[in-house]
Amino acid sequence: MSTQNETFYQPDHFILIGIPGLEVAEFWISIPMCLMYILTILGNSAMLLLILPQETFHKPMYLFLSMLSIIDLVASATTTPKILSIFWFDDKEIDFNACLVQLFLIHALTMMESTVLLAMAFDRYVAICYPLRYTSILPNSMIAKIGVVAIIRGSIFMAPAPFLIRRLSYCRNNVISHTYCEHMAVVKIACTSTTINQVYGLTVALLVIAVDTTCITVSYSAIVRAVIRLSSMEARHKALGTCAPHICVILISYVPALFSFFAHRFGHNIPLHIHIIFANLYILIPPMCNPIIYGARTKEIRKRIIVIFHKS
Template sequence: MSDSNMTDFTNPSTFILLGIPGLEAAHVWISIPICAMYTIAVLGNFTILFIVKMEPSLHEPMYYFLCMLAVTDLVLSTSIVPKTLTIFWFNYREIDFSACLIQMYFIHCFSTMGSGIFVAMALDRYVAICHPLRHSTILTNPVVAKIGLAMVLRGGMLILPYPFLARQWPYCRTNIISHSYCEHIAVVKLACADISVSSYYSLSVAFLVMGLDVFSITVSYIQILRAIFSLPTKDARLKTFGTCSSHLCVILAFYIPGLFSFLTHRFGHNVPLHFHILMANVYLLVPPMLNPIIYGVSTKQIRDRLLRLFTHKGT
């Protein structure tokens, strides 16, 4: 296999994913927390979807957006973990060229969608706290559906050039990807051509999406905090802030590792490769695991529905 990996070819039929280079001996041990995180993410997000569907009192914009986030998290984590575990458990490192491009698209597309959903959730909290009497008339079900569709289309269209550009490059040096999944830049760096178009486009999308989304969320929460601190009593301020705390925790869990992974990939040339790849996995796997836990613990309606569910099963 090693001989064929370095031969000249322009359209490789497969790529070879190395997993986490330098930590091959620890792949089985690393797979344990990854498998645990994936299991929690799947169970937690399906639980959120089930509870919101079964509980009529949760049929409102905040929980509709939470369901969109749950679906996004499920698709995102499922795009990565099964293939990663086959590498770690069975040393099956090959991935079809087209399958690699599809995985690349799904990872970046649903990451972008997730970021957009955070903006929508921040908008919902802004309207609920700053304009509570108009919340039900501003964020109607059709408006929520249009916002969700806009986030899907934005993610789908912005990331669509990634696989198309990657497919057109000639790959004549190697088909070995020093990563555990088909990350966009990790793939196109293998091309023996000028990949400036792919590189600049992905950089522009990253700054556009993260920049605009973080700016929008920041502006929303500045207005929210101003409204909270203008409340007359401390109890009212704490209660109102409590409704936003879960959202803030989820946002921080998404953007901080993501920003770190992005910066180390682009500029952290002295960062060890295995550390960068571990952070790239943390960025994509930890938020889908944490989101249902944070919302489940901090949201009274979800906690109560869960308790009733287990109580009825116990009786």
Template sequence: MLPFNTTNVKPSTFILIGIPNLEAFHSWISVPFCSMYIVTLVGNWTILAIIKSEQSLHSPMYYFLCILAFIDLFLSSSITLKMLSIFWFNSREITFEACLMQMFFVHTFSAMESGVLLAMAFDRYIAICDPLRYVSVLTNPVIVKMGLVIAIRGTLVVIPCPVLAKRLSYCRTNVISHSYCDHMAVVKLSCTDTSINSAYGLTAALSVIVLDIFFITVSYVMILRAVLGLPSKAARHKAFSTCSAHICVILLFYSPGIYSGFSYRYGHIVAPQVHILFSNLYLLLPPTLNPIVYGIKTKQIRVKVLNIFSQKKDYV
């Protein structure tokens, strides 16, 4: 590790530890993370290619799925590439500016993903509770506007985090006990008052995650009421099946995220390596599993994937 000059208020570089206390096992830990990244790339690009080529999938639900796939690709790449360079090449240095940039992208894409999940919940609400207006409400211009709002909200909410972090003085150490430049992991290195940073970070997380979870819950309560009011069991089953993939993706995204948030506030009761592993899995598991979930749960995508594999088998 590089020594830190205590006379500097801004370090030229930070040192990312990787997984604390497990440095000797980094080469082994890299195997599942590299495998997850490969699955993420193949799965999400496959989803995008199938939706683009299949005219029957050119509908609001699948447009939102395309947005989710793009976000997952960028989110996973913004973390995994640097992490693997640490695990494989011991390349732990990251410049101060690059660290702030990674911080911005990681948290912005996370906020955007939450926004897309909310938009998809609204899509399911309209499709089930007001199906006659589905096409007229979720037009292509409306979907584009929703995508822009999701991107702008994520950017505006997150951008104060690196801006405030850049104003801090860092005179303790430049060693970050993490595998990427997480906001709170960087802020904790400062020797000045960080109460504004901590308060804003918590406020931003609550304003995005809590509000999105609230509106998603409201949407599904109304969906449940509508589904239970359907006359036949077959109709209820069909309605529930259209929501199953989205519900799985919601649980994959928010459950580990809530744990990760609490472990930062009460980190003294969680071993550092456990906390860092969960922080990484919270961000990397959804991009890996989302295309698999939609591939299994969505008939149109499942059939298309099976057709691709059967064609390859015939050529062999």
């Protein structure tokens, strides 16, 4: 009887232990993390305040940047305050339902961001390969529809996750070796079969990451071919210059995420603290860097910032 009770146990809360093996360094790790969070809030809020009130910025590229900023602000608020409270106040407990909400939001928002990055790659493809048809192919109504598709896509793909986790049992083990409720970190501590959860996670990742990165690669291959055909060297530099910020954002968004994804499934020899640090980087660095990269590389945004500073 006791074995049966043990088997069907589901905790009312989890314990997030932070970064195993680096407990002594967690306070010092929290300092750059806090600075990154502050820069994320300031940078993305500034992007929204620059773009949304100005009608001249109501163009596809800038509207996509606004979507990225909103996603980054929500994603950062979902995880970073809790991580800092673990490091600063030893506040390691998280309610079971709150953990599921955090898990859902982290991954759904990541998928929404991936959809927006894919749309931005298509935007650059149309702008460079079909400049005369740009406004007819991508009117603002189409941008709004893409935003809705991003929300629906991320939500639908992640909707099964909380329900699949609810069917698991944890055999009195509620300690998660992580700083936040990452899907596989929660699944791994279950004591019943997790095959369905693992197959689901792998399928969703392939449907989102593999499809999006393939489509982005195809878009940029077409852009490179179009740029090579341009007769003027100046025109080539200008065309590639408009793509450079987007390529940087794609790299800093996908590389840490792919490392975290593959480390969970195949990186059994990777030390746990390295894996957790990378998992934290992929929720900290892209939201912080996106506004910095686009602010520094986008001429119109730079001009607008200069005008604001001159007025003040």
